[in-house]
Each structure stands twice: as structure tokens, then as C-alpha cells.
Amino acid sequence: MFMSLKEYGPGLEGVIAAETELSFLDTEKEKIVIRGYDLIELSKTNDYLDIVHLLLEGELPKEKEKEKTVEKLKENYDLPMEIFSIMKLLPKNTHPMDGLRTGLSALAGYDTDIENRHLDINKERGYRLLGQLPTVTVNAHRILNGKEAILPNPLLTYSANFLYMITGEVPEDWQTEIFDRSLLLYSEHEMPNSTFAARVIASTNSDMYGALTGAVASLKGHLHGGANEAVMYMLNDASTVADFEEQLYQKLVKKEKVMGFGHRVYMKKMDPRALIMKESLKQLSEKDGDFLLLEMCEAGEKVMREEKGLYPNLDYYAAPVYWKLGIPIELYTPIFFSARTVGLAAHVVEQHSNNRLFRPRVRYIGKDY
Ligand SMILES: CC(=O)SCCNC(=O)CCNC(=O)[C@H](O)C(C)(C)COP(=O)(O)OP(=O)(O)OC[C@H]1O[C@@H](n2cnc3c(N)ncnc32)[C@H](O)[C@@H]1OP(=O)(O)O
Numbered sequence: 216m217f218m219s220l221k222e223y224g225p226g227l228e229g230v231i232a233a234e235t236e237l238s239f240l241d242t243e244k245e246k247i248v249i250r251g252y253d254l255i256e257l258s259k260t261n262d263y264l265d266i267v268h269l270l271l272e273g274e275l276p277k278e279k280e281k282e283k284t285v286e287k288l289k290e291n292y293d294l295p296m297e298i299f300s301i302m303k304l305l306p307k308n309t310h311p312m313d314g315l316r317t318g319l320s321a322l323a324g325y326d327t328d329i330e331n332r333h334l335d336i337n338k339e340r341g342y343r344l345l346g347q348l349p350t351v352t353v354n355a356h357r358i359l360n361g362k363e364a365i366l367p368n369p370l371l372t373y374s375a376n377f378l379y380m381i382t383g384e385v386p387e388d389w390q391t392e393i394f395d396r397s398l399l400l401y402s403e404h405e406m407p408n409s410t411f412a413a414r415v416i417a418s419t420n421s422d423m424y425g426a427l428t429g430a431v432a433s434l435k436g437h438l439h440g441g442a443n444e445a446v447m448y449m450l451n452d453a454s455t456v457a458d459f460e461e462q463l464y465q466k467l468v469k470k471e472k473v474m475g476f477g478h479r480v481y482m483k484k485m486d487p488r489a490l491i492m493k494e495s496l497k498q499l500s501e502k503d504g505d506f507l508l509l510e511m512c513e514a515g516e517k518v519m520r521e522e523k524g525l526y527p528n529l530d531y532y533a534a535p536v537y538w539k540l541g542i543p544i545e546l547y548t549p550i551f552f553s554a555r556t557v558g559l560a561a562h563v564v565e566q567h568s569n570n571r572l573f574r575p576r577v578r579y580i581g582k583d584y
């Protein structure tokens with residue numbers, strides 16, 4: 216079937232770019248569908264590693280399968296030490312997201328079977344990257360800040376270890392639970408720009424490392440994953456609720472985009488993931504007795520709803536949650552990427568399993584010829 220070359224919407228809005236069994240944003244039923252399950256419901260009963268299994272294997276894990284997933288990820292924690300040496304060569308003003316991009320890209324050279332696109336090999340590659348990515352992510356930040364690399368602690372759960380490497384302290388169970396839920400919410404989201412980028416790259420039969428490296432670059436942008444860091448800088452620029460409201464009004468007067476609001480798919484409703492993350496912020500505020508960030512965020516929601524009819528996306532509430540967990544701001548987007556690695560790997564596996572090269576056309580608006 217061939218579409219008319221005249222049909223064009225800037226930003227490919229509404230265009231169906233791929234068929235997938237992985238996920239779908241059903242805006243009518245208000246569900247984020249992940250292989251037939253509702254992600255929001257899963258966030259109440261399941262953890263990140265369940266979603267990892269669901270995405271890569273097609274179903275939720277039984278107890279024994281879960282144990283196997285846990286072990287498989289731990290077996291893959293080891294990282295070639297040269298990755299740290301490469302990071303040490305980067306200029307110190309490199310953003311950790313670029314450090315992560317470089318580290319991930321360098322891992323390609325250590326894959327001795329890199330040209331093999333067989334389904335099982337590709338899935339194993341996905342698990343290996345999931346095992347390695349938290350260490351790459353955290354150390355990109357540590358090394359660029361002149362600190363020694365930190366190694367994973369295999370005695371901890373996947374998410375507890377990730378948080379331990381970030382803060383240097385073994386987290387309490389409730390902290391791990393909140394962090395794990397954030398990873399789950401970030402795990403997969405249909406066809407955002409980064410997933411599209413990964414699938415476009417994979418469609419040339421290029422490898423998973425290249426596809427994911429391209430996705431890091433995409434996710435870094437403020438219109439996408441980079442928004443979570445931008446939200447926290449914005450919140451930190453205000454010291455009272457009134458300050459924050461004023462900041463937002465000023466941005467709107469100047470016709471600036473307010474980070475953490477709006478979404479191509481949920482333009483007229485709140486991102487359902489943001490609601491869950493807001494609950495985590497409430498939980499954290501009750502724990503430390505400090506409600507200022509929550510009050511600022513709620514006031515911001517009201518301003519944006521009344522002035523622009525816009526609602527928060529996941530990044531708006533992820534930012535203050537990560538702040539209260541003691542996570543450095545420059546790690547917010549790299550953590551988003553690390554969590555999304557499973558979704559991206561599953562998309563690359565799917566693309567390689569049933570591939571056709573992406574090669575769209577343009578509407579020519581140049582000089583006459
Ligand atoms: C997890 C994620 O990656 S979620 C996305 C994270 N990104 C952000 O939070 C960045 C801020 N948000 C935005 O820039 C946008 O809402 C996007 C990029 C997410 C979606 O963009 P699009 O679907 O292309 O919408 P577009 O940018 O065309 O906006 C439509 C209208 O809403 C306005 N608008 C959209 N988002 C915002 C915003 N955050 N602040 C102010 N105005 C906005 C636009 O100015 C535009 O208004 P106009 O028609 O008067 O010019």
C-alpha cells in the first residue's frame with residue numbers, strides 16, 4: 216500500500232510507524248498496554264524485573280523464571296574495566312548522558328558475536344545490557360565528577376543495587392520500592408522519539424548497541440527524557456510556592472515551553488504514570504515531613520491547567536521524587552535511559568525479527584526544477 220506523498224503532518228503526528236506486540240497507548244480506554252497488561256495496574260502489584268521478563272519473554276514470570284532473571288542479570292553485572300578508562304578520558308564538562316552514550320557505544324567492541332541477530336542471541340544481549348547499564352550509568356556520573364568507579368553489590372536486589380551505586384548507601388526497603396516503581400513506569404512507552412530512533416537504526420540491520428546509542432542521544436533532548444532534569448532545575452530556582460507560580464507565568468508570557476507538561480499522545484489529560492509518581496512524592500513528603508516540593512508541583516499543575524489546558528507528564532513528578540531519594544540531578548535522564556533499556560532492547564529484537572528498512576519520503580517545498 217502506498218500513501219499519497221501529499222499526506223504530511225509535522226512531527227509525524229498520528230502516523231503508524233510500526234506494528235508491535237510490545238505496547239500501545241490506548242487513549243480511549245486510558246491504558247498503557249504492555250503485552251496485554253495495563254502498566255498502571257502492574258505498577259501496583261509487580262516490580263521492574265517482572266516487566267523485564269514480560270517485555271523480553273512475552274509473559275509475566277513464574278517464581279522460578281523470576282529467580283532465573285535475577286540471576287541472569289547478576290551474572291551480567293561485570294563490565295570491562297576499560298569502559299571506565301574510556302570515561303576518564305572524557306572532558307569533565309561532559310554530561311553523564313553523553314558519558315553513558317560513550318560507554319554504551321564502547322560495549323559493542325566486547326560483543327564477540329555482534330553480527331548475530333538470532334532472536335535468542337539478541338534477547339541475551341538485551342539481558343546483558345540490562346545487567347551492565349546501571350553500572351555504566353552511575354559511573355559515567357562518578358568518573359566525570361572525579362570520583363572512583365563503584366562496583367555493583369550482587370547481594371542486593373537489582374533496584375536496591377542501582378540506588379546503592381547512586382547514593383553510596385544501602386537503601387531502605389521503602390526507598391528501593393519507590394525507585395523500582397519509577398524504573399517500571401519508565402520501562403516502555405510504545406513509540407516515543409527514542410524508540411523510533413532505535414528502530415530506524417536497527418532496520419538497516421545495524422546492531423543493538425548502535426540502535427541504543429542513537430536512542431540515548433534522542434532521549435537526552437529536553438523535549439523528551441531531558442525534561443526530568445530541567446523540571447528539577449526549575450523547582451530549585453524557586454524557594455516558595457508563589458515563586459514557582461511566578462516563574463511559570465513568566466515562562467508562559469515569554470512563550471517558553473514549561474518542562475514536564477504536555478505530551479504528544481496525552482495532550483488533554485494527565486499522563487497516568489505521573490499520577491503514580493505523584494503518589495510516591497506524597498509518600499516521600501510524609502516520610503520527611505517536608506511538603507514544599509509537593510505543594511509547588513500542585514500549584515504548577517493548577518497554573519498550567521488554567522492558563523494552557525496542559526497536564527503533567529511522567530518527568531514532572533519523577534524529578535522531585537528523585538530529588539527526595541537523594542539522586543544527583545544529572546543522573547535523572549541517564550536513569551530514565553537505563554530503565555528504558557528493556558523496552559528499547561525488546562523493540563530492537565522485534566525489529567530484527569521482522570525487518571523492513573525504514574525509508575520515508577518528503578514533500579518537496581524547494582525551488583522549482
Ligand atoms: C517522558 C517524556 O519524554 S514526556 C515529554 C517530556 N518533555 C517535556 O516535558 C517538554 C515540554 N513539553 C513539550 O515541549 C511538548 O508538550 C511535547 C514535546 C512533549 C509534545 O509536543 P507536541 O506534541 O509537538 O506539541 P506542540 O509542541 O506542538 O504543542 C502544542 C501546543 O501546546 C503548547 N505546549 C505544549 N507543551 C507545552 C509546554 N510544556 N509548555 C507550554 N506550552 C506547551 C505549544 O506551545 C503549542 O501551542 P500553540 O499551538 O499555541 O503554539
Ligand SMILES: O=C([O-])CC(=O)C(=O)O
Pocket residue numbers: 401403404406407408439478479528529
Ligand atoms: O511517549 C513519548 O513520546 C514520551 C514518553 O512519555 C516516554 O518515552 O516515556
